[in-house]
Amino acid sequence: MKKHLIAAVIGATFMLPVAVNAADYVIDTQGAHASIQFSVSHLGYSFVVGRFNEFSGDFSFDADKVADAKVNVKINTNSVDSNHAERDKHLRSADFLNTSKFPEASFSSTSIVDKGNNQFVINGDFTLNGVTKPLSIDAVAIGEGKDPWGGYRAGFSGKTTFAMKDFGVKMDLGPASANVELALVVEGVKQ
Numbered sequence: 001m002k003k004h005l006i007a008a009v010i011g012a013t014f015m016l017p018v019a020v021n022a023a024d025y026v027i028d029t030q031g032a033h034a035s036i037q038f039s040v041s042h043l044g045y046s047f048v049v050g051r052f053n054e055f056s057g058d059f060s061f062d063a064d065k066v067a068d069a070k071v072n073v074k075i076n077t078n079s080v081d082s083n084h085a086e087r088d089k090h091l092r093s094a095d096f097l098n099t100s101k102f103p104e105a106s107f108s109s110t111s112i113v114d115k116g117n118n119q120f121v122i123n124g125d126f127t128l129n130g131v132t133k134p135l136s137i138d139a140v141a142i143g144e145g146k147d148p149w150g151g152y153r154a155g156f157s158g159k160t161t162f163a164m165k166d167f168g169v170k171m172d173l174g175p176a177s178a179n180v181e182l183a184l185v186v187e188g189v190k191q
Contacts, residue, residue: 025154025188027057027073033155033187036075040164044176050082050091059188061154071109071122078103095171096164102130110134122158128167135160137184152190159183 027034037051057073077099080091092099109124118141126135137158144154161181165172172178 023062023152023154024060024191025058026191027055027059028153028187028189029054029056031187035183035185036073037183039181039183040179041176043173048082048087050080050088052076052079053081054079057186059186066112066114066120069109069112071107071112071124073107075105076103077105077128096129096169098129102128105129107135120156126162126167129169131167133162133166135162137182139184147189153187154190155185155187157183157185 034055035051036055037049039047039049042048052075054076055073057071059069059071061069077097078092080088080097080099082088082091091097094101097105105126105128107124107126109122111123113121113123115121120139120141122137122139124135124137125132137160139156139158142155142157145152147153159181161179163179165178
């Protein structure tokens with residue numbers, strides 16, 4: 001379960017814009033146009049899925065200088081939501097996210113690799129449960145353009161997987177549940 005949360009945090013990081021000119025964007029969490037979701041196998045029989053309800057972030061992107069792009073995301077780990085109150089309480093405990101000691105997870109990009117066809121690999125440092133390790137997110141540019149309110153938006157999706165033990169998660173639910181998959185959808189508003 002903690003892996004799912006971590007994955008969700010990582011997912012927020014793929015918010016990489018595909019604007020033609022260099023631009024700075026703020027992730028649109030106010031309008032709920034972004035999400036960080038996680039999925040973890042439950043003992044190999046099904047999956048526990050959930051999300052982080054509170055996160056924030058920004059990104060900068062220039063399609064002519066992809067290597068200069070930046071992504072930063074902060075996640076409130078207390079906002080973990082698996083649609084089950086008792087499980088969420090356990091996820092917040094020292095067995096998983098240890099939110100009383102580490103109330104925030106974060107992702108900061110270190111490099112962006114353009115794979116062509118609107119696909120990117122976002123490399124960065126992911127911090128969860130007080131542990132910082134490198135993490136790569138496979139991202140796709142969904143689209144960009146003007147919105148009905150006079151603004152400009154860019155949207156991306158991304159996925160990554162990581163091992164819970166790599167981030168100090170104490171609970172061991174067996175090999176089928178060792179990894180967390182994070183899925184991110186990010187829509188940014190140009191500043």
